[in-house]
Amino acid sequence: MSEEPTGRRGRVTAVPGGAGEAVHNRIAMLRVERGVSRREFAEALGVHYQTVGYLERGEYSPSLHLALRIAAYFEVPVEFVFGLEPFSRIAPS
Secondary structure (H helix, E strand, C coil): CEEEEECCCCEEEEECCCHHHCCEECHHHHHHHCCCCHHHHHHHHCCCHHHHHHHHCCCCCCCHHHHHHHHHHHCCCHHHHEECCCCCCCCCC
């Protein structure tokens, strides 16, 4: 089962889904790269800080609305943040 937040506080509830429906993301990389804490990021999105952890660990896939807000926050296309296949590691320069 995947997890999806509900309500303004970002509470998490179970949503039917299978392992084949995993959505991968670069949220943690983007957040850390920009020096933003989980709490700061959560406040900017209007979700609970634990929801950010669930997202970063891939424990639930965000709604389309939340995914678009996350991409807008980082000023990148949604496809840069989320994908159906795991992202390659970015080698340090």
